[in-house]
Amino acid sequence: MLRFHSLRFSSSLFAPPLPLSPVSISITKPTRLTPRMASYSTSSSSSKLLFRQLFEKESSTYTYLLADASHPEKPALLIDPVDKTVDRDLSLIQQLGLKLVYAMNTHVHADHVTGTGLIKSKVPVVKSVISKASGATADLHVEQGDKVHFGDLFLEIRATPGHTAGCITYVTGDTPDQPQPRMAFAGDALLIRGCGRTDFQGGSSEQLYKSVHSQIFTLPKDTLLYPAHDYKGFTVSTVGEELQYNPRLTKDEETFKNIMANLSLSYSKMIDIAVPANMVCGIQSKTS
């Protein structure tokens, strides 16, 4: 049985090599799947996902905490942390006895500053993760098909550009020993009964339509959909629900493009501060 209990980086993208850690975390490229697949039947059958959905009310942002609670070291990751709620999130992680290993972003946010930089200042072992296509600085860059492992669990990367050019969706593993039903963290690509705007940051309604239909709507219908924002009080949806009820993405492509061209949303208040900060994964100075 093959088990991975050290950081492994299978691409030169991840230079320079990081120091070995006793925690079972890694990122693998699609071409490196075979050894891990050999261990599916036995390595992870006792893995247990710990999951929390957290909210930042000023920007209506969801942050997600995931951990392998069955692993002795309880490796954990945060998706889309916000600078304003870093202390709350780190305190929760400490109370739950987790070891935070990754602070990941779905994209370069325009409406708030990511908490990634502050987290790294406070917990230096944490590695920031964002897509290569985002053009942002981070410890690790991922792309379509990569897998981010934490303990015996993993998230698969699906490229879902359109809201921004570098948007990605993180999807829980597709093997029987991974959490079922699957969970998709879609950032702003797909919101509950909506989707991310496409009028700035290299947005493209044509690209977003293709991304959602090819990368998200092809997931099993019971896949749980967790967005980066909600402005109406929703917390979670499913692929099946959005396939049936999403008022934008159930339309044909021309109608969708027309809807997106006429949203008339106000310019994001924070964009001039948030985008430059998020291009370097947030505030990097040591604060404590």
Ligand SMILES: N[C@@H](CCC(=O)N[C@@H](CSS)C(=O)NCC(=O)O)C(=O)O
């Ligand atoms: N009023 C807020 C921004 C609201 C907004 O534009 N949200 C974005 C996601 S954050 S980049 C969006 O894509 N919304 C789509 C929609 O249909 O609401 C601010 O000033 O920042």
Ligand SMILES: [Fe+2]
């Ligand atoms: Fe966004």
